[in-house]
Amino acid sequence: MEMSSKLLEKAVSEMAHLPGIGRRTALRLVLHLLRQPQGQTESLADALLEFRTQIRQCKECHNISDAACCEICSSPKRDRSMVCVVEDIRDVMAIENTGHYRGLYHVLGGKISPMEGMGPHDLTIGSLVSKVKEGEIRELIFALSATMEGDTTNFYIYRQLEGLPVKLSTIARGIPVGDELEYADEVTLGRSIVQRIPFEGSLKG
Amino acid sequence: MEMSSKLLEKAVSEMAHLPGIGRRTALRLVLHLLRQPQGQTESLADALLEFRTQIRQCKECHNISDAACCEICSSPKRDRSMVCVVEDIRDVMAIENTGHYRGLYHVLGGKISPMEGMGPHDLTIGSLVSKVKEGEIRELIFALSATMEGDTTNFYIYRQLEGLPVKLSTIARGIPVGDELEYADEVTLGRSIVQRIPFEGSLKG
Known part of the structure; x- marks a missing residue:
């Protein structure tokens, strides 16, 4: 026009x-x-x-921040022994909005994707590994998307951390709350059966 | 969020x-x-x-303009005896893009709509009538949308201009080029029969 x-x-x-x-x-x-x-x-x-x-990048978690250290990392109320590994800052916001997580975050800045030319060194994996080596972190929760790239990134970090005294976990994959079983995709439904949890556990959260 | x-x-x-x-x-x-x-x-x-x-408003046609008078009104190549009356500046752009019109425009700034509190005095009808009274304009082409508000506005302007030596016309309403008859709405199809044009005329444009 x-x-x-x-x-x-x-x-x-x-x-x-x-x-x-x-x-x-x-x-x-x-x-x-x-x-x-x-x-x-x-x-x-x-x-x-x-x-x-x-706008700046938090020197601890690489989240965006108004100051050198973001509000989450500098808050005395957060559990510093637990770090949730996410792809980008939108994931931090999404998890914060649930109100169910009181630990810290680590923003990778993407995931390993040879197709898009993203290698491990384009991400903040190095700084994550150093943080874990300092020994303060007891648990690392992987919250990357459930795609091949996400799984590759999880696995790469897992290999980097081998032998270090840190517990690794991933967020649960399964049927979304409120969804009808018949419309769920097969992979998710299959995983949700294989990775079933004790019934008492399902009453939480 | x-x-x-x-x-x-x-x-x-x-x-x-x-x-x-x-x-x-x-x-x-x-x-x-x-x-x-x-x-x-x-x-x-x-x-x-x-x-x-x-950004400014052209003092002649009320189109938006970088200068006091817009490029169209100040162009020596345009036919100054023909003025196309449109609702807003997007209509000017749409008609300009057809490349089929070499006259001037007059932007009303809306149409008469009591429901939205738009009366004749909220529009630039006064300045249009004065321009016509100056006598340079031979033809006024109404190009408002084919709605009740558009028709009301056309009629209001028509009444204001009664007795003045200016030819009034409206853009043709009918079946869009390329459309199948069976999907056309009844009103448009009906009008396109009543307001049919000589076959030789349909070969133009």
Whole structure:
């Protein structure tokens, strides 16, 4: 779509660089801003700029953070002997929202995927292994996605940690709460039978 | 979704003010910016700010414009005796993209809609009538949407112009090119029979 205004054209092109936003959607968003008070556009621009320029990576867990050390790692209320290994910061948010976990996290920054050119050295595995070697961590919970890449990454870390006195676990895979059995995929259903848990355990959480 | 970083929280909230963008999508977009060079966020913020603060309304046609008078109104190549009346600036772009129109436009800024509290005085009808009274315009083409509000607006303008020496027309309504008759709605199909055109006319355009 050709635009007569260069200002509009530029705003739409920049907006359309965002993933999942085409030129038509970008145009709709930009014209929406035009109908709103100027302050809204200013707040949006400021918030994006501040976020992008001031956000840091927590030196402990590699989560994003406003300070050198993130709120979770610096909280005295968290259990420092337990570390949950996740792919990215969205996983941290998802687990935090459950309210069921009080330990710390370690954000890998992705998973091993030769197809996407991601090797172990592109991830924060080295710093995880050093942290475990310090000896404070008693349990490491793998919470990567249940894909081949996720399993490969789990296994790679497992090999790096062999011989160290740390308990390893993974989050439970199974039928989601509320789902009907007949619609579950075979692999998940199969695993949920093989990895069944004592009935009393199912009453927790 | 609770976020540990205030910078992230602010960026996501601002992004989620845009129509059709929920907090989850906003988070995805903001985290995407984090993975891109800082320059991309800077260009986006600048483009939005520049657009919002510098864009103007063309004093002739009320289209958005970088200058006091838009490119279309100030172009010597356009036919100044023909004015196409549209609801908003997106309609101007849509018609411009067809490449079939070389006249000028008049952007109403909406249509008469008592339900949405839009009366004739909220639109640029007054300035359209004055322009017609100046006598340079020979034909006015109504290109509003074919809804009750669109028809009401057409009729209101028609009454305002009664007695003035200007030809009025509306864009053709009918079966879209490439559509199968059996799937067309009855109203459109009915109109397309009543308002049929000479066969030679259908070979144009």
